Amino acid sequence: MVTTIDSPAAAHLLDPARLDRPDVVVRQEPFAFLIAGAQLPAGAADALERDFPRYGSAGFFPWEPDECGPAINQLIGELTAPAFADHVGARLGIADLGTRPSLVTICRYLNRRHGTIHTDSRSKIATALLYLNPDWPDTSEGCLRFLNGIDDIDDLVLPEVRPVYGNFVVFRRADNSFHGHLPHEGERRVIQVAWLTSEKEKTRKTQRGRFSRLLKRLLGKLDRRFGAERDRNAAHPR
Ligand SMILES: O=C(O)CCC(=O)C(=O)O
Numbered sequence: 216m217v218t219t220i221d222s223p224a225a226a227h228l229l230d231p232a233r234l235d236r237p238d239v240v241v242r243q244e245p246f247a248f249l250i251a252g253a254q255l256p257a258g259a260a261d262a263l264e265r266d267f268p269r270y271g272s273a274g275f276f277p278w279e280p281d282e283c284g285p286a287i288n289q290l291i292g293e294l295t296a297p298a299f300a301d302h303v304g305a306r307l308g309i310a311d312l313g314t315r316p317s318l319v320t321i322c323r324y325l326n327r328r329h330g331t332i333h334t335d336s337r338s339k340i341a342t343a344l345l346y347l348n349p350d351w352p353d354t355s356e357g358c359l360r361f362l363n364g365i366d367d368i369d370d371l372v373l374p375e376v377r378p379v380y381g382n383f384v385v386f387r388r389a390d391n392s393f394h395g396h397l398p399h400e401g402e403r404r405v406i407q408v409a410w411l412t413s414e415k416e417k418t419r420k421t422q423r424g425r426f427s428r429l430l431k432r433l434l435g436k437l438d439r440r441f442g443a444e445r446d447r448n449a450a451h452p453r
């Protein structure tokens with residue numbers, strides 16, 4: 216396996232075969248999901264850290280290639296490649312995921328408002344989350360939880376997923392695809408890919424994401440202050 220990306224274009228960062236390892240968890244109930252560790256080569260960590268976008272506010276924002284270095288852009292190219300999406304989709308019982316428009320959003324920082332329990336919106340068919348944090352403190356804060364219901368953050372389907380480098384989850388959006396995490400404030404690097412029902416939804420969500428970024432630039436401090444008191448079992452619609 217190639218573990219350096221001194222010439223990024225040469226080496227692949229993702230390898231769909233890693234999703235077929237026996238330690239990868241795939242479940243169809245209560246909703247279809249996949250949890251896989253070690254999906255990124257250790258040798259690419261420095262380049263992916265260096266090339267990660269430097270946002271000024273907390274939350275997920277639409278991917279803008281100009282704000283990322285080449286290793287991150289290469290990784291996103293691979294994550295959104297139709298063949299990769301088809302491979303993931305097949306494991307979750309979704310046909311032709313690779314034909315769906317993909318929307319990439321990236322998060323570098325969170326505030327305590329984030330992570331409230333939700334399912335994701337109906338315009339998403341499936342959502343992937345790839346974590347890129349070199350390490351994570353020994354705490355549940357900020358660890359992703361797949362949940363059995365909308366009102367209890369401690370009713371876990373499976374043990375929580377630490378957001379460390381190379382951990383990767385994908386789930387099929389459903390009316391019961393509840394997920395969330397305990398409040399965390401500070402750096403938490405994630406790339407999210409959502410495969411959507413239509414191009415129209417992609418345009419709409421991208422515009423909304425850009426607007427939200429602008430708003431947070433202006434009102435980031437308020438966003439942080441209002442989030443600080445969030446209840447651990449809080450939910451938000453979709
Ligand atoms: O960052 C995560 O682990 C989850 C994010 C999420 O669920 C979302 O943005 O819809």
Ligand SMILES: [Fe+2]
Pocket residue numbers: 333334335394
């Ligand atoms: Fe979500």
